Amino acid sequence: MALAFLAPSLLGMLVFFVYPLVMTVFYSFTAFSLSKPPHVNGLANWRYLFGGDPLIGKATLNTLWFVLILVPARMVGALFIAWVLTRARRSAGALRTVYYLPALIPPVASTIAFVFVLNPATGPVNVMLRNLGISNPPGWFTSEPWAKPSLTFLGLWVLGDLMVIFLASLLDVPTEQYEAAELDGANGGQRFWYVTIPNIEPVLLFALITGVIFALQYFTEPAVASATAQGKATVGAGTSGLLGWPGSSTLTYGQLLYQRAFHSNLMGYASAMAVVLFAVTAVVIAVLLRRFRAFSPEVAS
Amino acid sequence: MIPRHRSALVWVADHAVFLALAVAFLAPFAFVVLTAFMSPSQAGTTFAWPTSWHPENFALVFEKLPMLKYFGNSLIYAVLATVFMLLSSVPAAYALARIRFRGSGLYFLAIIAMMLLPPQVTTVPLYVMWAKAHLTGTLWPLILPNLLGDAFSIFLLRQFLVTIPRDYTEAARLDGCSELRTMLRVIVPMAKPGLAATAIFLFFHSWNDYYGPLLYASENENAWPVSYALAQFRGAHSVDWNLTMAATLIAMVPVVLLFFVAQKAFVQGVTLTGVKG
Numbered sequence: 282m283a284l285a286f287l288a289p290s291l292l293g294m295l296v297f298f299v300y301p302l303v304m305t306v307f308y309s310f311t312a313f314s315l316s317k318p319p320h321v322n323g324l325a326n327w328r329y330l331f332g333g334d335p336l337i338g339k340a341t342l343n344t345l346w347f348v349l350i351l352v353p354a355r356m357v358g359a360l361f362i363a364w365v366l367t368r369a370r371r372s373a374g375a376l377r378t379v380y381y382l383p384a385l386i387p388p389v390a391s392t393i394a395f396v397f398v399l400n401p402a403t404g405p406v407n408v409m410l411r412n413l414g415i416s417n418p419p420g421w422f423t424s425e426p427w428a429k430p431s432l433t434f435l436g437l438w439v440l441g442d443l444m445v446i447f448l449a450s451l452l453d454v455p456t457e458q459y460e461a462a463e464l465d466g467a468n469g470g471q472r473f474w475y476v477t478i479p480n481i482e483p484v485l486l487f488a489l490i491t492g493v494i495f496a497l498q499y500f501t502e503p504a505v506a507s508a509t510a511q512g513k514a515t516v517g518a519g520t521s522g523l524l525g526w527p528g529s530s531t532l533t534y535g536q537l538l539y540q541r542a543f544h545s546n547l548m549g550y551a552s553a554m555a556v557v558l559f560a561v562t563a564v565v566i567a568v569l570l571r572r573f574r575a576f577s578p579e580v581a582s
Numbered sequence: 583m584i585p586r587h588r589s590a591l592v593w594v595a596d597h598a599v600f601l602a603l604a605v606a607f608l609a610p611f612a613f614v615v616l617t618a619f620m621s622p623s624q625a626g627t628t629f630a631w632p633t634s635w636h637p638e639n640f641a642l643v644f645e646k647l648p649m650l651k652y653f654g655n656s657l658i659y660a661v662l663a664t665v666f667m668l669l670s671s672v673p674a675a676y677a678l679a680r681i682r683f684r685g686s687g688l689y690f691l692a693i694i695a696m697m698l699l700p701p702q703v704t705t706v707p708l709y710v711m712w713a714k715a716h717l718t719g720t721l722w723p724l725i726l727p728n729l730l731g732d733a734f735s736i737f738l739l740r741q742f743l744v745t746i747p748r749d750y751t752e753a754a755r756l757d758g759c760s761e762l763r764t765m766l767r768v769i770v771p772m773a774k775p776g777l778a779a780t781a782i783f784l785f786f787h788s789w790n791d792y793y794g795p796l797l798y799a800s801e802n803e804n805a806w807p808v809s810y811a812l813a814q815f816r817g818a819h820s821v822d823w824n825l826t827m828a829a830t831l832i833a834m835v836p837v838v839l840l841f842f843v844a845q846k847a848f849v850q851g852v853t854l855t856g857v858k859g
């Protein structure tokens with residue numbers, strides 16, 4: 282009986298998940314492009330991956346930077362704002378909408394807006410900084426050292442989705458526990474550390490893991506920021522050449538994979554990169570699944 | 583007096599934080615709106631209050647670009663993807679939440695793995711597959727897979743369906759209802775908020791999608807979605823910021839409207855993605 286209900290999704294799983302995974306592994310041992318059918322070239326792609334590709338080290342480090350800085354920054358920011366919202370009473374609904382709004386709009390739009398706001402010469406932020414007496418404000422998206430921090434600020438602006446999740450879990454913490462802690466003489470910081478954090482820990486961990494997976498595939502925001510900050514189109518044939526700008530300071534692993542497959546026409550090599558990305562993601566997912574009872578079927582029934 | 587005074591100060595301090603945050607979150611929108619109304623020459627210079635107002639910038643966006651076609655493309659993508667997803671994913675989620683069968687746990691784990699898989703992992707084989715089907719250069723490679731279930735939607739729907747007490751399905755079964763009838767007549771009506779949230783999620787995901795259209799449709803202007811319109815206003819040396827900002831606002835309008843219409847379902851959906859441990 283269940284099979285009839287599951288048939289479409291089972292077929293989808295085979296066609297869009299199992300088949301491409303198997304093919305990616307096979308392709309990683311071949312040389313091919315859209316015009317040339319695959320022919321096996323042994324470990325050539327893998328050798329290029331571990332020592333030949335001049336950009337892969339930089340792209341991996343950039344992605345690691347986003348995992349280690351962007352993800353925790355967004356979590357701390359979202360938790361802080363969710364906590365602030367729990368203290369708002371009558372206006373909580375309206376404030377939640379205001380704080381959520383940037384997360385709602387298409388990422389292309391929010392990224393372009395942010396590149397404009399942080400435009401080094403004429404943008405409102407640097408105009409204000411100069412009025413405050415900072416004569417040499419950062420170049421933001423146009424400067425190699427500042428490009429990744431600028432993307433982090435963008436990530437903080439659009440943290441609304443995380444904030445809503447954290448807010449719901451903060452409101453679920455039983456008030457009796459706070460009252461008991463207060464009777465025991467715990468101060469605000471202690472109540473947060475010993476009551477709030479343990480209660481919301483599962484949600485924090487889930488957000489951390491999905492955040493890491495999001496960072497591993499980070500693509501749109503840096504791509505749009507690079508192109509817009511350069512004053513060029515973000516679509517069409519030229520896209521690949523603009524990725525990572527300035528220099529290769531924002532080139533992510535996912536972007537390099539796309540560039541190698543569709544710009545350099547190294548589809549076999551891009552498949553080897555995909556296998557590595559899959560392996561890393563699989564480890565992260567395994568940690569998630571081991572940790573979470575909510576995902577196990579027993580809880581369902 | 584002192585406690586009253588103190589609580590007033592606390593009130594001001596609390597509200598100062600709310601207001602400061604609200605200003606920080608809304609300021610970029612204000613800059614975008616102001617710039618969208620500027621003359622081209624002012625938009626290229628140091629940011630200041632508009633010296634003259636140019637609402638015609640919005641009409642100019644529609645004049646210079648086939649915006650309606652882009653809107654149509656985005657709408658076709660988002661609507662068809664959502665309808666297809668509901669047809670294929672509701673039964674799958676129902677089976678996972680309410681039918682006992684061998685391997686259901688494993689199946690659910692596979693759905694989660696699929697949902698979390700970065701799209702770049704399967705990009706090359708899927709692109710080759712769609713190229714063989716002569717569907718690259720269109721948005722169909724992004725729409726059609728929804729007929730065969732969307733992992734994130736199945737996950738979200740299942741999370742909703744398990745919260746419906748089993749008694750309802752048991753009662754329907756005792757009355758001799760088939761599984762299909764139970765799903766359509768008992769569960770689907772009860773799960774309307776969940777269906778709405780999931781549908782809105784996929785609609786937004788499709789409307790906002792950048793990587794998918796870049797992969798499959800970037801070489802064919804006729805298939806471009808709205809977000810691509812934002813990147814096309816550039817002068818000889820730089821971006822035409824006033825038109826870019828006007829186009830940015832135009833692209834935001836549908837999602838913001840939809841959000842305000844369906845805010846409750848939406849927030850409920852976001853909350854459920856958080857998953858309780």
